[in-house]
Amino acid sequence: MPRSTQRPVITLRSTAGTGVTYVTRKNRRNDPDRLVLRKFDPVAGAHVAFREQR
Template structure:
């Protein structure tokens, strides 16, 4: 059975292209308190765009 870990939380990454497409990922909130920014593929616009963490 999986352990519940409060430090490593689930975050939602939303596309900056305005399509509303999201990725779910985890991050260590203690080591990375800032919002995540990653370049990932958005299938709705069919290109790699910036995704930002949504709270």
Template sequence: MAKSTDMRPVVKLRSTADTGYTYVTRKNRRNDPDRLTLRKYDPIVRRHVEFREER
């Protein structure tokens, strides 16, 4: 049986607005070998900001 945790690890996305707010998601290592960057909603500043993968 193949390990699903090796190909799709759980990553923490931290807000670039310096609020400390985080999202937790999974990513595919084969398609996204670099750090992931997504625009998501930050409820502390009440707007969409960029969230970057933290290791």
């Protein structure tokens, strides 16, 4: 399998509705479902869940 399809670039969007995004990579083999990470949202001023957007 080519490297680009194994670890695709994904966008994480804030669940607080502020429009803040993070860009990261994920391994499809280890995480086939949508990724949810708790990261800092500077607009909300707190750590919130960021969900993978497709």
